[in-house]
Amino acid sequence: MGSACLSWRFSHHRSAFFISSLSQNWVSIALIAKGPFMSVPSTKTDISIDVTSDVTTGPLPASRKIHITGSHFSDIRVPMREIAVHPTAGEPPIRVYDPSGPYTDPDVTIDIAKGLPRLRRSWIAARADTERYAGRDIKPEDNGFVESESHAVPAFPQSHAPLRATGGRAVTQLAYARAGIITAEMEYVAIRENLGRAEMRANAKRDGEAFGAVIPDHVTPEFVREEIARGRAIIPANINHPEAEPMIIGRNFLVKINANIGNSAVTSSMAEEVEKMVWATRWGADTVMDLSTGRNIHNIRDWIIRNSPVPIGTVPIYQALEKVGGIAEDLTWEIFRDTLIEQAEQGVDYFTIHAGLRLHHIPLTVDRVTGIVSRGGSIMAKWCLHHHRESFLYEHFAEICDICRAYDVSFSLGDGLRPGSIADANDAAQFAELETLGELTRIAWDHDCQVMIEGPGHVPMHKIRENMDKQLSICGEAPFYTLGPLTTDIAPGYDHITSGIGAAMIGWFGTAMLCYVTPKEHLGLPDRDDVKTGVITYKIAAHAADLAKGHPAAKARDDALSRARFEFRWEDQFNLSLDPETARAFHDQTLPKEAHKVAHFCSMCGPKFCSMRISHEIRADVQKEGMAAMAEKYRDGGDLYMPRNNGK
């Protein structure tokens, strides 16, 4: 793990800042709360800013980044991670899905002040349906009226004029798919989903229960196009976020995970948020939501998007509320609309919009144990009740669609009435809102907008399946995107686990993307370790779901790791695991010597008792004698392998 330093000079700013080793202060909330930027009094107007910031770079152990090129589109280079296996195994390396972007590629020099390469720019330009324009002016309220410049996060140094659709066109992947066009993004995700494997033979045994999902042996660009055209999958890819590596969210593809990051009014910072994004994708986050609610929201988001290899989602109502001083009833459609355009121009790939919560739903929540727990939902409920009016999100939904189709911002229709406790699961309020989400899905589709649907929340195991079944039928198989669900309320501090159980199950049933929950859920803001724990837990849930659905390539990694385990290839076990560092560290706590990395035993049984070594001896014995001979000797009448002369 290396680090990339950035240092630049800045001339249009009036104060001097020095940011040093911010990532090392990541867990130091006290420092963050004070603001990590130290002001240096100065009256000069042309001054210099030194910014030094670490982001985590470098490959994972035994891993190298490979790229697979497209056939329809020659400039497509789809990244994958190849994990080498020890030569004695005589096995090819294992390819795994890799959302970590260039940060894990030692051939790329990272400079977060420049941002990532804009790899989709030429694809978008080639479609000749967009125009570059000046864009909206940045206003003081965009950054929460930062009181003094000593608290200001500097603007991202590179300025890019935004793109938008020309002549009211829809520049969405859905519009192209419906028109029969296979985009570069579609071929990209097709290659990516295959994990580089060749087409499975038709007679290869598939093993799984997919609950109606139809996962092909081999994903073709045409299959991707069809799934998008049907609304059953989305590629969140704002034309103003050309840095992102395309990925697909849908029931017939690999289950994805999202990690939330973001500052809040209590704690804040900028460089640490970029590092959180890099860190989350390093461990496997497929998308990242920036849920910042403090000051500097606009500038922090710029830094994140320009450096993000994965789609970025937001909840625009959070920033809109910030603009009206946190008073929900002061929100207006105009302020919200302006915020949507602001974020669409920056390149946000999907918006959580809580347009499904309607005025008449609110009384349904009054007898709940935990009321309305969605922040967006409660803001809108407050607004609706105060004005005694229908939600402006619902009333202006068609206009929101017009904005989204001009930038290809995907919808993530928010579940503002999701249950916040086991007691409230699957209640009338929740399912009433889901009906509205189904109605909004059809409106969005009518506008050629891509849509996914957010889901709960807190749900006991026996009520999870109903959530999935209802969502599929009510929302026309639009991808489901759930938070957990948490399967019990009694374990704050361990809600990555209470929710990982529910996430694995609902992922199996058909949820396309799982929003992670960290150990700090309900208690505090996640730090660096919490983000990693949340991501790894959700990679487990997503992978367990892929296995159970019968994804044709999912089991390859399990099998490779299990073979390594059986053959005492300790290094391979570590390297093939989701978290090689932790696996190695745990092993070394008991058996630290390098010699133990090749030992044919572990600390669990010790050298005398190792069951797997005994299995090898058994295998050798059996092979010496020959399976056929052994089977013959043991066969007695119809009783397979029953010894002839030695039966009891």
Added chain:
Amino acid sequence: MGSACLSWRFSHHRSAFFISSLSQNWVSIALIAKGPFMSVPSTKTDISIDVTSDVTTGPLPASRKIHITGSHFSDIRVPMREIAVHPTAGEPPIRVYDPSGPYTDPDVTIDIAKGLPRLRRSWIAARADTERYAGRDIKPEDNGFVESESHAVPAFPQSHAPLRATGGRAVTQLAYARAGIITAEMEYVAIRENLGRAEMRANAKRDGEAFGAVIPDHVTPEFVREEIARGRAIIPANINHPEAEPMIIGRNFLVKINANIGNSAVTSSMAEEVEKMVWATRWGADTVMDLSTGRNIHNIRDWIIRNSPVPIGTVPIYQALEKVGGIAEDLTWEIFRDTLIEQAEQGVDYFTIHAGLRLHHIPLTVDRVTGIVSRGGSIMAKWCLHHHRESFLYEHFAEICDICRAYDVSFSLGDGLRPGSIADANDAAQFAELETLGELTRIAWDHDCQVMIEGPGHVPMHKIRENMDKQLSICGEAPFYTLGPLTTDIAPGYDHITSGIGAAMIGWFGTAMLCYVTPKEHLGLPDRDDVKTGVITYKIAAHAADLAKGHPAAKARDDALSRARFEFRWEDQFNLSLDPETARAFHDQTLPKEAHKVAHFCSMCGPKFCSMRISHEIRADVQKEGMAAMAEKYRDGGDLYMPRNNGK
């Protein structure tokens, strides 16, 4: 959390030992590997031994131990933990199941050199079907031929002559149940399972999917008797472990969890194993298995059993193998039989016996990815192949039953062929052995022995249900006791989570007890933190299963905690959680001030945005107006709550 010190003088031992603060060295494997006992050269034959050892004592936060007395048996005092709720809530305290024994009772003085009170002694004596006898002599091989006394763990200072059944009688709970006798143990567990709640009203709404389990609204002693008589539940309660507080394992009762402890040939110690047992039960372990494989096995086990408030399980083949120097083929029925008697006399409550692995099963494992991963299974497979004979455990199973019925040692029929990888799940070897376990269950029942069945292992989600269904039908609904199962192989370091997912699911489907997996699984020996993490993870899985099965009292704790969350009673949230210490510590990382413990917001949203506070405002608004009036105003034709004059 306090500590109990012990210090005693010892005169029949030839060396002097000084053990200090061992529990503090628990995680220091280096020290443990060297052996924590420092020998002091001495030639005296009458010398003194000072032993000072800490075990964790004291109540959990806001908790007090209460006791509910029996009605049939007046000397029954069933312990429960009552968690106080802040007076402003106007709620009664919450009662939770409490396996932690007297260690969490400040009214009890702990002296681990004396052992716990022998609470079942009078109940056993009253049945007048046992005799006290001299017992088997302790042999050098019982403690693994400890080479020098400097490595010896002292014998437990209190000596109790063992009990056994008189005249070949069965002194098992199953025998009594079949004879129509309700024992004190049965009434004890009936009270315990009810968690002190009064009988649920017949019209109370039950919510769950129990997959054929029949959980009554109120558990009566007669219900317990019936379930035991049918073989559908067991009370593991060796007559030589009268210290244990009775508990029941069965599909129609609360889902239980087991924690494994034990030293191995690589690391070892004694006092730390007692503390591990105390520590595991403190966080919720319902039984503990002592899987020690190193030296001093006999003496360490004595220390554990005499101090254990929960049933202790073992795998006797581990100790038997130790007695023959670790050479599987040198095992004999006689050595094994002698070990069973040794352990039955000590008070082991259940034996894992791998009698289901037969000679003709072995070739079925040769093409597996991970062969035989059960230690007991691989030992027996090696023995069978070497001698080319049927397993002596299988051939002598009736004799093993005769031993178990004389002490009421329950069977835990081992799954020696459980899958050790996703690839091997539900294969022919596994299910062939399960058929034999069904056959052995019936033999054990014929001998009035209590039986549970061990299950896998590594199983992808879509193959879990088949394990449960087959086990129920093949083994006549004998309780299932599973390890996990792990739902993927790719996350060493996180196998408490990969397996917690499977455990919650199989618990829901009907597994009666879940054997925990710690983060160190596959990598090393669990330390103190790992044991706690494993126990909490499995309490989550068991509780999630109880909720999903519709246990009538399970949801009370979720609801109480959620109400506390909604009402910003932070202290109550911490206290009602499975791990109050961690919940509080996580909260305080972001908001350390005491004032924040009553704040109506948390660090996640900050003061401006709190969705739950907004919910309260909404509730106040609605209540001001009146629900009925509001509903009336919003009703429009058939559309519930649709505003009359404000529709879109």
